[in-house]
Amino acid sequence: MRLAAEPTQDAPCDQRPEKVTGSQLTEQGRFAYAALCGVSLCQLFTGEENSVFREQYLQGLVRWLDLDESVMPVMGAFLSGLGSEGSDNFLSILQAEPLLAAGATPIVQDMVSFSVKDAQYDARSRVLIRHVSCLLRVSPRQLEEFEETLGESLREAGEESEEESSRRLRRERGRKLRRYLLIGLATVGGGTVIGVTGGLAAPFVAAGAGAVLGAGGAAALGSATGIAIMASLFGAAGAGLTGYKMNKCVGAIEEFEFLPLSSGKHLHLTIAVTGWLCSGKYSSFQAPWGSLGECGEQYCLLWESRFLKDLGSAMASLLDGLVSIVAQEALKYTVLSGILTALTWPASLLAAASVIDHPWCVCLNRSAEVGKHLAQVLRSRQQGKRPVSLIGFSLGARVIYYCLQELANDQGMNIVDVFLLGAPVDGSEKAWEKMAKVVAGKIVNGYCRGDWLLGFLYRSSAAQLSVAGLQPINIQDRRMINVDLSAVVKGHLDYMRQMDTILVAVGVPTKEVPGASFALTGAVKVTEGTADLSDPAPAAAAQCQRARHQTG
Known part of the structure; x- marks a missing residue:
């Protein structure tokens, strides 16, 4: 599974998403995956205030899964409340997928990767993932463990060792010290160099992300766009x-x-x-x-x-x-x-x-x-x-x-x-x-x-x-x-x-x-x-x- 950022206004990028777990499903399986999410979005997030989120999430997921845009009218029907009785059929289709023979965990992991790719993890996305996990019989603990593994890898990628931090602080004493203190880099045991030292963090980001996301994902995170994603996701300097x-x-x-x-x-x-x-x-x-x-x-x-x-x-x-x-x-x-x-x-x-x-x-x-x-x-x-x-x-x-x-x-x-x-x-x-x-x-x-x-x-x-x-x-x-x-x-x-x-x-x-x-x-x-x-x-x-x- 790989994580890649789609083009956004905040972080423009010309790269196309790498092949992800969802794309390894059959076309029928990918449709069932998206449809199940569409039905669930309708059930969980009613009201006009959530309409933009529902539509953008499902449209993005259709693109993420390389489904043809012609399926969008059907997906729109699911978002409007039609077809909810077909959820059992969607579950049966996914159950029959060879990729999911040992369990539906890959679907849940793919949803997490999709949901964080744009440098944010919306609370509604997490509630949706938790709900779909329940339908697919993936335990909450499995979801928590994957989120923790991914979060640890992303954060550790940008953290400095004590020795590296000491050398950097000696170099930066004087005019820049005040700047670092203001953004929390003086916090003991907390904080990363993301958003401050830029390129210095890149190799650490790539190495840590590669363990979970594969080489392609690591390379994407090692770029300026990837560093911006991490800074946005975890907060200023990663200190949180x-x-x-x-x-x-x-x-x-x-x-x-x-x-x-x-x-x-x-x-x-x-x-x-x-x-x-x-x-x-x-x-x-x-x-x-x-x-x-x-x-x-x-x-x-x-x-x-x-x-x-x-x-x-x-x-x-x-x-x-x-x-x-x-x-x-x-x-x-x-x-x-x-x-x-x-x-x-x-x-x-x-x-x-x-x-x-x-x-x-x-x-x-x-x-x-x-x-x-x-x-x-x-x-x-x-x-x-x-x-x-x-x-x-x-x-x-x-x-x-x-x-x-x-x-x-x-x-x-x-x-x-x-x-x-x-x-x-x-x-x-x-x-x-x-x-x-x-x-x-x-x-x-x-x-x-x-x-x-x-x-x-x-x-x-x-x-x-x-x-x-x-x-x-x-x-x-x-x-x-x-x-x-x-x-x-x-x-x-x-x-x-x-x-x-x-x-x-x-x-x-x-x-x-x-x-x-x-x-x-x-x-x-x-x-x-x-x-x-x-x-x-x-x-x-x-x-x-x-x-x-x-x-x-």
């Missing part, structure tokens, strides 16, 4: 989010930077946002996310740690110190049974409110500002033109909520999946419909109706009867998935303590962690979506089941 640290004077925000959760480079990213900090085991931003599995290149957001520590201490004091044993029993037997539907709160609880109300309000305001700043970072493509997934709990979910609200003012933002857990945000349909416009894949709202602490903290808000972390979000959208976590979450602090199990419940890939428990204590209720958490669209899940039956 590891090279980003906020200037100290940005509005009311004191602290904002990204901490890596995983090693290696990938074609897509996951950013996790912690909701508060405590003492002991959960004193770091990274602590709740130790079980995150194959989720691409992973980071957690370090933000406003001083205030989040104050909040964590206040919550612990409220629950463990200020409430007497008698009051705790009262809460247990009288409050928890109906506290969220009551119009008044127990006097003992209100008396302790002064301990937590101020740090909570401070963090509410700061989380909104941090969310808007996160939107600016993503909008500036600090991560390159790669798709991003976001996951957060409590105030971390609020950060993500405000990030998405801000991004909703733009078009074509690169968000794949979003997981908001115990979110202290407005749960109204209008707010979530606006947010949904910038998400290509799943929007998961993890809630617990019995989370009395969240209800208490939000008691003074005008939106207290519509808090996302306490109820399902009722919007008619194939992306929206509500997960009742009451079997796992008994109180708001469990969002941190039980994160390993919560990730399993909401469908986030996990890995084994020593001493962690992943067992669900009861049924997890999923509404407003599909129980197949690996693919959010009901129509997509149904087709996936048919494909499994057909090929099983």
Whole structure:
């Protein structure tokens, strides 16, 4: 399989694409491949805002597969919703292809190569690939592994060794040093020379890319066009989010930077946002996310740690110190049974409110500002033109909520999946419909109706009867998935303590962690979506089941 860039306005190139995996199929197989993508595009990305993407993707794929342009009217019919009943036939045709005798992985790999050839990896492309992978019975892990292999090869191709970096910096001291610092080349362990030293990076690019893409692909990437593609895909100088640290004077925000959760480079990213900090085991931003599995290149957001520590201490004091044993029993037997539907709160609880109300309000305001700043970072493509997934709990979910609200003012933002857990945000349909416009894949709202602490903290808000972390979000959208976590979450602090199990419940890939428990204590209720958490669209899940039956 080879990767070659088609001519674009940004990176003109006279070369024709090299022969790719898809072109090794029979003509009938290539038609079935494109048709299956056309039907899937129609199912996944409805709405006028996605019409240009649907048409351009399918037109480009037809050219990529060397199909005759005369098939475009038929492909257009698939995009308009006609012929979806033929998906099983397309799957059967592909199954009979000699190239796919050992499995359909080559199709998925070819789709990834096609999707990144123009120096960007659109979130909608990745959702489409994930969906087609499901239909073809290619596991999500296989897709992740190929993306990681390709991403590592492309990134390693442009990285300098420590010795080379030292020699270069000595030569460049003086007038150029400031320039390098500004674009992140002084980042320890991060960054490449792409976009700065140009030709110096080319041989490294070619060598690394050749391992995955073959000699032709390596040569293409070693050209000026190839280097431009990599710089665009991975961000300025390749440093990406590891090279980003906020200037100290940005509005009311004191602290904002990204901490890596995983090693290696990938074609897509996951950013996790912690909701508060405590003492002991959960004193770091990274602590709740130790079980995150194959989720691409992973980071957690370090933000406003001083205030989040104050909040964590206040919550612990409220629950463990200020409430007497008698009051705790009262809460247990009288409050928890109906506290969220009551119009008044127990006097003992209100008396302790002064301990937590101020740090909570401070963090509410700061989380909104941090969310808007996160939107600016993503909008500036600090991560390159790669798709991003976001996951957060409590105030971390609020950060993500405000990030998405801000991004909703733009078009074509690169968000794949979003997981908001115990979110202290407005749960109204209008707010979530606006947010949904910038998400290509799943929007998961993890809630617990019995989370009395969240209800208490939000008691003074005008939106207290519509808090996302306490109820399902009722919007008619194939992306929206509500997960009742009451079997796992008994109180708001469990969002941190039980994160390993919560990730399993909401469908986030996990890995084994020593001493962690992943067992669900009861049924997890999923509404407003599909129980197949690996693919959010009901129509997509149904087709996936048919494909499994057909090929099983």
